[in-house]
Amino acid sequence: MARDVNQALAREFGLSAGEYRNVLEIMGRTPSLTELGVFSVMWSEHCSYKSSRVWLKQLPTKAPWVIHGPGENAGVVDIGEGLAAIFKMESHNHPSFIEPYQGAATGVGGILRDVFTMGARPIANLNALRFGDPKLARTRRIFDGVVRGIGGYGNCVGVPTVGGEIDFHPAYNGNPLVNAMTVGIADKTKIFLSAAAGIGNPVVYVGSKTGRDGIHGATMASAEFGADSEEKRPTVQVGDPFVEKLLIEACLELMATDAIVAIQDMGAAGLTSSSVEMAGKGGVGIELNLDHVPQRETDMTAYEMMLSESQERMLMVLRPDRQDIARAIFEKWELDFAVIGHLTDTGRIVITHNGQVEADIPLAPLADQAPLYHRPTEETPPQPPLGPVADPVGLGAALRTLIACPDLCSRRWVWEQYDYTIGGQTVMRPGAADAAIVKLDGRSRALALTTDCTPRYVQADPEAGGAQAVAEAWRNITATGALPLAITDNMNFANPEKPRIMGQFAAAIRGMAAACIALDFPVVSGNVSLYNETEGKPILPTPAIGGLGVLEDAAQAVGYALAPGLDLVLIGTTQGWLGQSLWLREVTGREAGPPPPVDLAAERRHGDFVRGEILAGRIAACHDLADGGALIALAEMALAGDTGITVEPGGDAAIWFGEDQGRYILATADSAGLLGRAAAAGVPAQRIGASGGALLTLPDGDTISLAELRRLHEAFLPGWMDGAS
Amino acid sequence: MKAGIIVFPGINRERDMAIALERSAGKKPRMVWHRETDLSDLDLVVIPGGFSYGDYLRCGAMAAQSPIMAAIRGHAARGGHVLGVCNGFQILTEAGLLPGALLRNQGLRFLAMDCHLRVERADTDFTRHYQRGEVFRAPMAHGDGNYFADDATLDLLEGEGRVIFRYATPSGEVTPAANRNGSARNIAGIASANLRVLGLMPHPEDLVDPLMGGEDGKPLFDSITAALAA
Numbered sequence: 001m002a003r004d005v006n007q008a009l010a011r012e013f014g015l016s017a018g019e020y021r022n023v024l025e026i027m028g029r030t031p032s033l034t035e036l037g038v039f040s041v042m043w044s045e046h047c048s049y050k051s052s053r054v055w056l057k058q059l060p061t062k063a064p065w066v067i068h069g070p071g072e073n074a075g076v077v078d079i080g081e082g083l084a085a086i087f088k089m090e091s092h093n094h095p096s097f098i099e100p101y102q103g104a105a106t107g108v109g110g111i112l113r114d115v116f117t118m119g120a121r122p123i124a125n126l127n128a129l130r131f132g133d134p135k136l137a138r139t140r141r142i143f144d145g146v147v148r149g150i151g152g153y154g155n156c157v158g159v160p161t162v163g164g165e166i167d168f169h170p171a172y173n174g175n176p177l178v179n180a181m182t183v184g185i186a187d188k189t190k191i192f193l194s195a196a197a198g199i200g201n202p203v204v205y206v207g208s209k210t211g212r213d214g215i216h217g218a219t220m221a222s223a224e225f226g227a228d229s230e231e232k233r234p235t236v237q238v239g240d241p242f243v244e245k246l247l248i249e250a251c252l253e254l255m256a257t258d259a260i261v262a263i264q265d266m267g268a269a270g271l272t273s274s275s276v277e278m279a280g281k282g283g284v285g286i287e288l289n290l291d292h293v294p295q296r297e298t299d300m301t302a303y304e305m306m307l308s309e310s311q312e313r314m315l316m317v318l319r320p321d322r323q324d325i326a327r328a329i330f331e332k333w334e335l336d337f338a339v340i341g342h343l344t345d346t347g348r349i350v351i352t353h354n355g356q357v358e359a360d361i362p363l364a365p366l367a368d369q370a371p372l373y374h375r376p377t378e379e380t381p382p383q384p385p386l387g388p389v390a391d392p393v394g395l396g397a398a399l400r401t402l403i404a405c406p407d408l409c410s411r412r413w414v415w416e417q418y419d420y421t422i423g424g425q426t427v428m429r430p431g432a433a434d435a436a437i438v439k440l441d442g443r444s445r446a447l448a449l450t451t452d453c454t455p456r457y458v459q460a461d462p463e464a465g466g467a468q469a470v471a472e473a474w475r476n477i478t479a480t481g482a483l484p485l486a487i488t489d490n491m492n493f494a495n496p497e498k499p500r501i502m503g504q505f506a507a508a509i510r511g512m513a514a515a516c517i518a519l520d521f522p523v524v525s526g527n528v529s530l531y532n533e534t535e536g537k538p539i540l541p542t543p544a545i546g547g548l549g550v551l552e553d554a555a556q557a558v559g560y561a562l563a564p565g566l567d568l569v570l571i572g573t574t575q576g577w578l579g580q581s582l583w584l585r586e587v588t589g590r591e592a593g594p595p596p597p598v599d600l601a602a603e604r605r606h607g608d609f610v611r612g613e614i615l616a617g618r619i620a621a622c623h624d625l626a627d628g629g630a631l632i633a634l635a636e637m638a639l640a641g642d643t644g645i646t647v648e649p650g651g652d653a654a655i656w657f658g659e660d661q662g663r664y665i666l667a668t669a670d671s672a673g674l675l676g677r678a679a680a681a682g683v684p685a686q687r688i689g690a691s692g693g694a695l696l697t698l699p700d701g702d703t704i705s706l707a708e709l710r711r712l713h714e715a716f717l718p719g720w721m722d723g724a725s
Numbered sequence: 726m727k728a729g730i731i732v733f734p735g736i737n738r739e740r741d742m743a744i745a746l747e748r749s750a751g752k753k754p755r756m757v758w759h760r761e762t763d764l765s766d767l768d769l770v771v772i773p774g775g776f777s778y779g780d781y782l783r784c785g786a787m788a789a790q791s792p793i794m795a796a797i798r799g800h801a802a803r804g805g806h807v808l809g810v811c812n813g814f815q816i817l818t819e820a821g822l823l824p825g826a827l828l829r830n831q832g833l834r835f836l837a838m839d840c841h842l843r844v845e846r847a848d849t850d851f852t853r854h855y856q857r858g859e860v861f862r863a864p865m866a867h868g869d870g871n872y873f874a875d876d877a878t879l880d881l882l883e884g885e886g887r888v889i890f891r892y893a894t895p896s897g898e899v900t901p902a903a904n905r906n907g908s909a910r911n912i913a914g915i916a917s918a919n920l921r922v923l924g925l926m927p928h929p930e931d932l933v934d935p936l937m938g939g940e941d942g943k944p945l946f947d948s949i950t951a952a953l954a955a
Binding site (some may be wrong): 148151152155156157158240241242243245246333334415416417418419420421422423424425426427429439441554555 | 745775779835
């Protein structure tokens with residue numbers, strides 16, 4: 001590829017005129033093609049966070065249990081007994097639109113590497129997925145490919161996929177969101193970091209060979225799509241979960257020795273970002289000889305090798321006297337192992353290939369002078385109040401509509417393609433509890449894991465929606481009895497160069513920060529995905545939250561499956577908030593009004609009370625109230641436990657389908673005792689029904705058999721996908 | 726009982742199997758790397774689930790050609806016990822230690838769900854802690870579990886009493902609806918002529934603890950532990 005390096009090429013690589021001027025200044029000359037490639041990916045939105053950094057700094061990231069917050073490959077929290085949980089969520093949105101199977105599969109592979117590169121054995125995967133209008137054939141094809149890709153990769157690599165969330169909305173027609181989360185466990189004294197150290201130490205490449213796939217993937221993720229975006233398929237990487245499995249085992253085996261000084265996976269921008277970041281964080285220089293890079297294609301140029309996003313590769317700095325031990329481990333696992341360079345004291349990255357110096361860049365300015373934008377913001381105007389809303393159909397018809405709709409129907413068709421039992425530690429499986437419960441091998445301790453966001457709330461009021469996403473993750477963990485510890489965030493937004501979009505981002509961060517502080521629920525890792533916009537149509541702002549909590553005794557966890565003979569008690573205040581509710585959208589066809597407000601003090605008070613009751617062993621089942629409100633939560637509890645409910649009479653659609661926040665339903669054998677303790681704690685509580693039989697008896701006397709309810713709830717996804725082909 | 730678990734590259738349920746064996750036998754099994762060649766210290770050889778060599782050829786086909794298979798064949802020929810689960814079952818059929826083959830699931834999708842297995846024989850070393858006709862729950866997680874053999878082979882297996890488990894409803898009826906992967910005659914597990922080599926697709930090892938959701942799979946491991954008690 002012989003191209004003249006000039007401003008036009010820089011533009012093609014995604015650098016603005018100002019950014020290119022800065023490159024010229026740093027280099028003091030016209031950069032080589034490889035050098036321009038390095039600058040363009042390191043300064044891409046994806047790698048540099050140039051539009052988002054000023055806002056991300058507002059998020060609280062500290063707590064006594066936080067070991068490593070943002071800035072490492074993943075966040076690390078102390079979970080007791082000398083162990084650390086290492087976790088992060090990351091997007092693979094753009095590749096998943098272009099090539100759904102490989103896009104989603106490599107999304108899973110990439111987030112797994114972020115976690116095991118720090119020394120953790122991955123024990124759980126989750127995801128947060130958004131798709132366009134189900135009526136479009138393209139949505140069905142993307143949905144099918146994404147589900148197959150997540151399953152294909154996770155099942156083979158042997159990490160259980162235990163939870164996730166799925167929404168549909170036409171705003172995602174051209175930009176589906178695929179956010180993948182991995183959670184791993186490590187000895188908290190053996191966390192591996194990426195800062196390189198030790199002048200002269202060998203730089204070692206392990207894993208798969210390098211090919212031409214994924215070149216400039218990070219740049220693709222930093223621009224809007226046009227009508228020709230499907231032509232970008234060649235830039236999507238191809239995953240090999242078998243090699244990833246070998247890489248996990250080999251890395252963990254090596255990590256049990258003292259050979260590793262620093263390690264980082266080759267993710268976005270591959271060899272460029274891993275080498276630049278490792279050397280940069282360590283304040284050293286690095287020299288790479290690309291002749292030694294294992295290559296799967298012939299005649300690759302330095303530019304192609306530095307920019308390739310071939311999967312399943314890691315870069316390590318080793319102690320020189322342990323190099324042979326490391327080589328033996330990787331040879332045992334039949335993985336490539338190559339010394340491709342060493343650390344220097346020059347503070348520069350020097351890349352040679354075929355005896356030529358292809359790049360020679362000072363590292364400090366590459367990092368320090370990376371662009372940082374304080375882009376203009378414009379607030380989202382408040383939604384006008386909803387005003388009175390007439391109920392056109394009654395409770396029974398609305399329940400039948402909502403329980404079957406794409407956003408509330410059963411996700412069984414999806415999770416039955418994900419191996420969720422592998423590892424033998426899955427205590428609460430998909431569809432059993434508000435958060436997945438995964439036990440730690442050989443211990444009674446368990447983690448509670450969830451992903452959450454309600455994008456239509458964020459669209460209507462970004463600040464309230466941001467707070468709600470964090471609060472819902474906290475609530476879902478609380479509803480199992482676990483103590484919420486920390487979150488990872490995946491900020492999916494449209495084009496940040498538009499003030500309205502940047503304003504959404506800034507306000508969502510404000511809301512999230514307030515909730516994180518009020519709930520002692522800091523952010524320890526995250527990812528930003530901007531430019532989720534096709535032909536000018538933006539996605540709904542989607543700050544997906546991945547939450548992690550801990551339970552000292554897995555046997556104390558509760559799910560939402562209901563047994564007969566129990567009283568049902570609603571915790572929290574119900575005003576009947578219909579603004580932005582699913583009832584309003586699915587029954588009246590309106591997406592209107594302000595979303596439900598989040599009272600963080602009440603959220604905390606109600607949740608702490610609920611958790612206390614669960615841990616005292618007084619609660620048989622618990623479910624938080626979210627999309628669809630109280631009657632949907634009751635129906636889900638009835639279906640999960642195959643047990644009917646007689647709901648107390650009274651109340652209208654707003655009471656039963658309103659989405660007021662900070663609420664839970666508890667099933668207990670002793671409602672009098674529960675109501676008494678709630679009153680003493682200043683927590684609103686009321687008995688709303690009792691369990692038993694095979695019917696759901698609604699507040700207006702209408703009845704629905706569980707069999708009918710189940711048929712409605714289970715119908716959509718299998719019917720939609722079978723209608724495919 | 727001295728048990729060993731064979732670890733091929735890409736195997737991923739070896740730790741689940743170790744948990745189940747230890748829970749019944751009270752001691753940890755030996756992890757056997759696929760390059761080893763001597764299994765003479767073992768009473769029970771287990772080939773666990775996973776994706777050996779990525780299953781990029783046919784499931785189990787690469788592992789079936791690996792050097793350790795000679796040692797496993799020798800162990801079986803000496804009358805030793807062998808258990809193959811999921812990918813392990815696929816490897817045993819590819820290696821010719823059990824007849825038939827495992828094809829893509831009907832419906833062509835990966836299936837991760839609990840199934841119910843009817844115990845067809847409770848007089849084998851692997852099943853004595855079950856009752857004949859008893860139904861137990863087991864998680865399955867596979868893309869290629871659709872058991873296939875020609876009619877003559879199926880008749881032979883049935884005639885010799887070598888069908889050990891069938892997919893059934895919770896009440897024990899053998900129906901097409903209970904047979905999600907489309908296996909011939911609802912077959913979930915079969916044994917060798919001497920009943921000492923057992924292969925099955927579902928994962929009893931992932932249901933041996935109330936915290937896993939039940940202990941339905943534990944009698945299988947209790948059975949083999951008791952049969953091979955030294």
